Amino acid sequence: MRPRYRKVIADLWDNKARTALVVASITIGVFAVGMISTAYLVLPEAMNRGFVAASPVNIKVATMPFGDDLIKSVSRIPGVGAAEGRQTVEVRITKADGSLENIELIATKDTGMHEININNLIEGKQVPDDNELLMWRDGMQTLGFSLGDIVTLELEDGTIRKMPIVGVVDDLTHDNATMRQPRGYITLDTVEWLQFEPIYNNMWVTVDRDTDDGNYIASVSAEVQSKIENSGRPVFFVREFTSAVHPMASIAQAVLGILSILGLLIVFLSGSLIANTLNSLITQHTRQIGVMKLIGARTQQITAIYLIEILAFSAMALAISIPLGAIAGYELSKVLSTEINVILPDRGAVPLMPLVVALQVFVGLAVPLGVGIFPIRRGAGITVEDAVTGGGKAANKESKSWFDRTMEKIKAFQGPMVIALRNTFRAKGRLALTLFTLALGGGIFIAVFNVRIALHGKVDEITGYFAADVNLDFDRNYRTEEIEQFAKQIPGVDYIEGWSITLGDIHVEGQQATKEVIMFAPPADSRLIEPVLIAGRWVRPGDQRAIALNEAYLSVNPDAKPGDQIQISVNGKEKTWTIVGIYQFTGLPEVFGYTTYETLSSEINSKFHASSYRIATQDHSLAFQQDLSAQIDAHFQKNGFLVKEAQAGGEFRETMTEQMDTIIWLLLVMALLTAVVGSIGLAGTLSMNILERTREIGVLRAIGGYNSIVVRLVMIEGLIIGLISFLLAAAVSFPISTVLSNVITIAIFKSPADFTLSPNGFLIWSLLVAILTTVASLVPARNAAQLTIREVLSYE
Amino acid sequence: MFKFRSNAAALQSSSAVTADRNTPFIRLRDVRKVRQTAVGDLVTLKDINLDFYRGTFVGIVGKSGAGKSTLINVLSGVTDVTSGEVWLGETAVHKLSESNRALWRGTNLGVVYQSFQLLPNLTLLENVMLPMDFCGRFKPKESREKAMHLLDQVEIADHAHKIPSRISGGQQQRAAIARALANDPPVLVADEPTGNLDSVTAETIFELFHKLIDDGRTIIMVTHDRHLAERTQHRLRISDGAITENSHPIGHNPHA
Amino acid sequence: MKLFGSRQPKAKISVATAPAGEPLIKMRDIVKVFKTDAGDFTALKGISIDFYESEFISVIGKSGSGKSTLVNMITGIDRPTSGTVAIGDAQIDQLSESEMARWRGLNLGIVFQFYQLLPMLSLIENVILPMQLAEQYTPAERKDRAMQLLSLVGLEDYAHKMPANVSGGQQQSAAIARAIANDPPIIVADEPTGNLDSRSAAMVFSLFDELVQQGKTIIMVTHDRHLAAKARRTVRIHDGLVVDDGASTDVVDLSDAKPSAGAAEAATLADAQQEEVTEALKHAT
Numbered sequence A: 001m002r003p004r005y006r007k008v009i010a011d012l013w014d015n016k017a018r019t020a021l022v023v024a025s026i027t028i029g030v031f032a033v034g035m036i037s038t039a040y041l042v043l044p045e046a047m048n049r050g051f052v053a054a055s056p057v058n059i060k061v062a063t064m065p066f067g068d069d070l071i072k073s074v075s076r077i078p079g080v081g082a083a084e085g086r087q088t089v090e091v092r093i094t095k096a097d098g099s100l101e102n103i104e105l106i107a108t109k110d111t112g113m114h115e116i117n118i119n120n121l122i123e124g125k126q127v128p129d130d131n132e133l134l135m136w137r138d139g140m141q142t143l144g145f146s147l148g149d150i151v152t153l154e155l156e157d158g159t160i161r162k163m164p165i166v167g168v169v170d171d172l173t174h175d176n177a178t179m180r181q182p183r184g185y186i187t188l189d190t191v192e193w194l195q196f197e198p199i200y201n202n203m204w205v206t207v208d209r210d211t212d213d214g215n216y217i218a219s220v221s222a223e224v225q226s227k228i229e230n231s232g233r234p235v236f237f238v239r240e241f242t243s244a245v246h247p248m249a250s251i252a253q254a255v256l257g258i259l260s261i262l263g264l265l266i267v268f269l270s271g272s273l274i275a276n277t278l279n280s281l282i283t284q285h286t287r288q289i290g291v292m293k294l295i296g297a298r299t300q301q302i303t304a305i306y307l308i309e310i311l312a313f314s315a316m317a318l319a320i321s322i323p324l325g326a327i328a329g330y331e332l333s334k335v336l337s338t339e340i341n342v343i344l345p346d347r348g349a350v351p352l353m354p355l356v357v358a359l360q361v362f363v364g365l366a367v368p369l370g371v372g373i374f375p376i377r378r379g380a381g382i383t384v385e386d387a388v389t390g391g392g393k394a395a396n397k398e399s400k401s402w403f404d405r406t407m408e409k410i411k412a413f414q415g416p417m418v419i420a421l422r423n424t425f426r427a428k429g430r431l432a433l434t435l436f437t438l439a440l441g442g443g444i445f446i447a448v449f450n451v452r453i454a455l456h457g458k459v460d461e462i463t464g465y466f467a468a469d470v471n472l473d474f475d476r477n478y479r480t481e482e483i484e485q486f487a488k489q490i491p492g493v494d495y496i497e498g499w500s501i502t503l504g505d506i507h508v509e510g511q512q513a514t515k516e517v518i519m520f521a522p523p524a525d526s527r528l529i530e531p532v533l534i535a536g537r538w539v540r541p542g543d544q545r546a547i548a549l550n551e552a553y554l555s556v557n558p559d560a561k562p563g564d565q566i567q568i569s570v571n572g573k574e575k576t577w578t579i580v581g582i583y584q585f586t587g588l589p590e591v592f593g594y595t596t597y598e599t600l601s602s603e604i605n606s607k608f609h610a611s612s613y614r615i616a617t618q619d620h621s622l623a624f625q626q627d628l629s630a631q632i633d634a635h636f637q638k639n640g641f642l643v644k645e646a647q648a649g650g651e652f653r654e655t656m657t658e659q660m661d662t663i664i665w666l667l668l669v670m671a672l673l674t675a676v677v678g679s680i681g682l683a684g685t686l687s688m689n690i691l692e693r694t695r696e697i698g699v700l701r702a703i704g705g706y707n708s709i710v711v712r713l714v715m716i717e718g719l720i721i722g723l724i725s726f727l728l729a730a731a732v733s734f735p736i737s738t739v740l741s742n743v744i745t746i747a748i749f750k751s752p753a754d755f756t757l758s759p760n761g762f763l764i765w766s767l768l769v770a771i772l773t774t775v776a777s778l779v780p781a782r783n784a785a786q787l788t789i790r791e792v793l794s795y796e
Numbered sequence B: 001m002f003k004f005r006s007n008a009a010a011l012q013s014s015s016a017v018t019a020d021r022n023t024p025f026i027r028l029r030d031v032r033k034v035r036q037t038a039v040g041d042l043v044t045l046k047d048i049n050l051d052f053y054r055g056t057f058v059g060i061v062g063k064s065g066a067g068k069s070t071l072i073n074v075l076s077g078v079t080d081v082t083s084g085e086v087w088l089g090e091t092a093v094h095k096l097s098e099s100n101r102a103l104w105r106g107t108n109l110g111v112v113y114q115s116f117q118l119l120p121n122l123t124l125l126e127n128v129m130l131p132m133d134f135c136g137r138f139k140p141k142e143s144r145e146k147a148m149h150l151l152d153q154v155e156i157a158d159h160a161h162k163i164p165s166r167i168s169g170g171q172q173q174r175a176a177i178a179r180a181l182a183n184d185p186p187v188l189v190a191d192e193p194t195g196n197l198d199s200v201t202a203e204t205i206f207e208l209f210h211k212l213i214d215d216g217r218t219i220i221m222v223t224h225d226r227h228l229a230e231r232t233q234h235r236l237r238i239s240d241g242a243i244t245e246n247s248h249p250i251g252h253n254p255h256a
Numbered sequence C: 001m002k003l004f005g006s007r008q009p010k011a012k013i014s015v016a017t018a019p020a021g022e023p024l025i026k027m028r029d030i031v032k033v034f035k036t037d038a039g040d041f042t043a044l045k046g047i048s049i050d051f052y053e054s055e056f057i058s059v060i061g062k063s064g065s066g067k068s069t070l071v072n073m074i075t076g077i078d079r080p081t082s083g084t085v086a087i088g089d090a091q092i093d094q095l096s097e098s099e100m101a102r103w104r105g106l107n108l109g110i111v112f113q114f115y116q117l118l119p120m121l122s123l124i125e126n127v128i129l130p131m132q133l134a135e136q137y138t139p140a141e142r143k144d145r146a147m148q149l150l151s152l153v154g155l156e157d158y159a160h161k162m163p164a165n166v167s168g169g170q171q172q173s174a175a176i177a178r179a180i181a182n183d184p185p186i187i188v189a190d191e192p193t194g195n196l197d198s199r200s201a202a203m204v205f206s207l208f209d210e211l212v213q214q215g216k217t218i219i220m221v222t223h224d225r226h227l228a229a230k231a232r233r234t235v236r237i238h239d240g241l242v243v244d245d246g247a248s249t250d251v252v253d254l255s256d257a258k259p260s261a262g263a264a265e266a267a268t269l270a271d272a273q274q275e276e277v278t279e280a281l282k283h284a285t
Helices: A003-014 A016-053 A068-075 A137-143 A188-193 A214-230 A249-284 A286-294 A299-338 A354-380 A384-388 A402-408 A417-424 A428-466 A480-488 A552-556 A597-603 A622-638 A650-692 A694-702 A707-749 A759-786 B002-016 B068-075 B098-108 B124-135 B140-153 B169-180 B199-214 B226-230 C067-075 C097-107 C123-133 C139-152 C168-179 C198-213 C263-274
Strands: A059-066 A080-094 A100-108 A119-124 A133-136 A150-154 A160-171 A183-187 A200-207 A235-240 A470-479 A493-507 A514-521 A533-536 A546-550 A565-570 A573-583 A591-594 A609-617 A643-648 B026-037 B040-052 B057-061 B083-088 B109-112 B187-191 B218-222 B234-239 B242-246 C025-036 C039-051 C055-060 C082-087 C108-111 C186-190 C217-222 C233-238 C241-244
Touching: A003 A016, A003 A299, A003 B124, A016 A249, A016 A299, A016 A354, A016 A650, A059 A214, A068 A080, A068 A200, A068 A214, A080 A188, A080 A214, A080 A643, A100 A137, A100 A188, A100 A643, A133 A137, A137 A160, A160 A183, A183 A188, A200 A214, A214 A235, A235 A493, A235 A514, A249 A286, A249 A299, A249 A354, A249 A428, A249 A650, A249 A707, A286 A299, A286 A354, A286 A384, A299 A354, A299 A650, A299 B098, A417 A707, A428 A650, A428 A707, A428 A759, A470 A480, A470 A622, A480 A493, A480 A609, A480 A622, A493 A597, A514 A552, A514 A565, A514 A597, A546 A552, A552 A591, A609 A622, A622 A643, A622 A650, A643 A650, A650 A694, A650 A707, A650 A759, A694 A707, A694 C097, A707 A759, A707 C097, B026 B068, B040 B068, B040 B242, B057 B068, B057 B199, B057 B226, B068 B187, B068 B218, B098 B109, B098 B124, B109 B169, B124 B140, B124 B169, B140 B169, B169 B199, B199 B218, C025 C067, C039 C067, C039 C082, C039 C241, C055 C067, C055 C198, C067 C082, C067 C108, C067 C186, C067 C217, C097 C108, C108 C168, C123 C139, C123 C168, C139 C168, C168 C186, C168 C198, C198 C217
Parallel strands: A100 A183, A133 A160, A514 A591, A546 A573, B057 B218, B057 B234, B109 B187, B187 B218, C055 C217, C055 C233, C108 C186, C186 C217
Antiparallel strands: A059 A200, A059 A235, A080 A100, A080 A150, A080 A200, A119 A160, A133 A183, A150 A160, A470 A609, A470 A643, A493 A514, A493 A565, A493 A609, A533 A573, A546 A591, A565 A573, B026 B040, B026 B083, B234 B242, C025 C039, C025 C082, C233 C241
């Protein structure tokens, strides 16, 4: 092998610490890129594929009971892909903790083998037998059951039925985003056992193509409805859905998009780390370069040698980060996917993807070469004279600036410590890079804490619509006065409001499809709702058919604004309503609307009656709410009321907060990665500084500098850098926090966050920096103290 | 790239000029070197006029800072001249770019410094092969053989596969000399080559030098030590950047 | 700092003195062996020598003779493999690195061959530094004293300049001023006038003479015989042994000059070397 390549190998092998440092710096960045790109490519695609493969329903029609022949004739309609009948019933189930909850049970012809909204079997049986229950996995967790448990169901008349759970499935269509109601699947015969009619009352249809075309689906739906009506059955209501893309796909992409940006930042930061280390490498090799030029090497030959060294570093880093990035990216996808019922394809132990590998190779080569070319050119261009005589010509003019003079007024810097102060600012380029890395890393770290508060604030805003402690629903309307009377008998109940709730269908101009809207009507003087308005105003007593819609409506009609008139069909009658305002809700696609109690109760003919009640309790803790929900449930049942469900209001907030926290944890991991890069940078800088100043340390010892002076000098340098970087990080965290929280909240909630500051971020980061600088200076300080003078002052 | 290669060809042919001992091989004319320092311009070489012949042992003496190192650097192309001419054979060294000077130096000149300047993490053999690698004169296999031969000539072939820190100072110096001879240069330039060696080792080095002189090479040596200076044929003294004594001024042939 | 091994109780570091007539520096049976990858190398082969107060000593020898190694034993920059070094009451070879550093601060001024001023401090700050490290003089006194020392070597106008902005000779003079900052009883100088013009060199030597008169011990290392002659006592080292300790009249002649072809010319050169250099190197002062 040619000796110059032997030199490359020797350079890499002989200083393993430095090689490790450079390789680590490159690896971090390339790893981050690999991890996030893998997740970006795997997750959304798996989401959509799984969703589409589950054959999600496009048209749901509720009508009078029907049988298989109607299904057959509907399925022959051109445009229809498949048609199935469903019977959906609700019963009450006793949870593992003894409280009662509503469960929706779905039955179809071949339950388990049905072809629309296909289930994914997790464990147990795919197809339940009669009187057996197939449970939805999310529901299992909510209710607290496991496979094999026998559950107790309570029918309307109080009869108890017990059923074993024989299988657990996932619903890949994610049909139940917001409300997360438990669901199970049973056979049609079981329906009868549960005292319901064993016939279909819902027709579910998929279209044969263009599943993303609302108009096409609407046209097919119209045909289906005609067919049903022609069979002598009225259509109660119809719902239509596009099914080309997973409902959560855009959120997943938004989150991954943010992670990508952070990943790029990490690459950027690690680039500055690489620059520092390569700079130091070249400086240390100045003499050797001079010798090589002395014996005949030209500048370009020297350049080539060091470029090859960089390529070697890159190769080593790629060997580590390509497989690691793939594995981590896959794990990341798994973490994200458990929230949203997605099955990931099996890609083997190391899921390599060509696009990701190509990207990693590009980054892993471009960044080190890009930053390394500068010190290499500088080093390779050095003249033999300068190199061999030790480059003694002072590069920096070492003059006292006004900055130095001001700093020296500080008492702490009198005496020998002024050396530490000036040393910090000697290698300005290196200092700048280190500060940049630490400041940016710290800024992101602090920002993550601020973002967390912002997100929680958003959740608080939203749960302002669920400000009730207990939500009580009955199977039928009751007189509000009566209910209020009974409610007040329970200790702990503060007060109660009767709300009117119904489903409506919005007829959107220019579109054939109608959009379902869940309409709430609280009493005019309701204390249990705190709306956050985006446009217009809230509904007021005296408003005639006024409605405030949530921001999901803007996806249906982006031009919607207060003052618009829309056609809504309530209780079978289509009338003109006026939009008075648009309010901020969860960002999920379901449309909700609020109107006045007077309006809605007259539309559905239930003045002074309500089936839905909101109760405020004296204690607002979740535990108290849950406890009181159970008490309320029991009390009303005992008194003969048909209770559908009594639910603690805090549970919704819990769920949302959990989802937010998942995102926050992800951000925190990225922030920690940047912090790691920053601290490696600091340790590297301090070490390099010491390495280049061993002579000065020797001189210091020769003129009386004992151990603790030497150590102190190093540590103070570290502390100064730490302090400055902290101030910079704090400053930079403001814009980062703003941008980051807005991007996330707009992606999820479609509206920006209020600016919030959390002292936690600053405190924790300041602590971390203090620890980091201490640790990062300790080792070099130790080494400096232990150098013997003879080693450093060896005469030639 | 191609222009560069033809330059290289031109450079390499200069050493193939006939080995005529009676024509001055190295010529310096009115060489001046001025250095800019923090405290003003410093003239380190003033009006240097010198002729050196093949097969001559030249000794340069002078106090520290007198300009010996600068003169050596000018001769070896490490430093360019502020004005004046430096000729080696037919090559106008003063006109070469820094990069070309490196190549020229690698093929025409062997340099030996007081501290041995071997690359610390390569073996002796690899160190000796380096100049051949950089100047591209020999194929890898040839250069390996040649390097072993050179190490043998300086009697350290047994240590060929050791790195410099594992051998003594004297042996390192010998390795440095072997390296200096790698490309068969007609000139050897040495700055205090025996400064760090004991008298016995120094003697061996000197015997080697004499052999090289007999072969027709020119050896230009800088030294502090008067004993060493005594053993050279052509002696000159530099003081304050000027030649104050010259045993063979221009026109005076040491072989005559 | 407690983190770095046991915190040694501050050994009583004081200024070294010796009773009248007794040597200040006593070196006994000093042997120094260097272990290198190439085998053991014995740099000092058993040297015993004394140095007294009020003495100006030059130590001369070739490179590799061991003169620097011997002097390193006194400065504590290196430790003997065997043997003892006693300076005043202190057993130098027994002190830890840190204690040694403190001891040096009070007792030793070192002038290095390559000046070694700290580049980030101005000349006057460099001179003040040893005083701060050894906690000598009050802060106000330090500044005054530093200015005085700098004027002694002719640098009062350059006190606030950085080392990179002054000439080599000026740096060397500043280093000399630094070496005497704490008024140490012993000064060790390695080629202290190598870069100075004759006027500055003369100034330095008269300074040395005065310091010696005040009772100081000055040890100068050089390979220039002419300079060595300026000291009252010359110690010659060759191959790890003292061949002439300057105090006795026994001289071992180990000159290896052989008669050779150019003997006459060599003699001329030797004489030339012995002449005073009339025009020293120009330094833009």
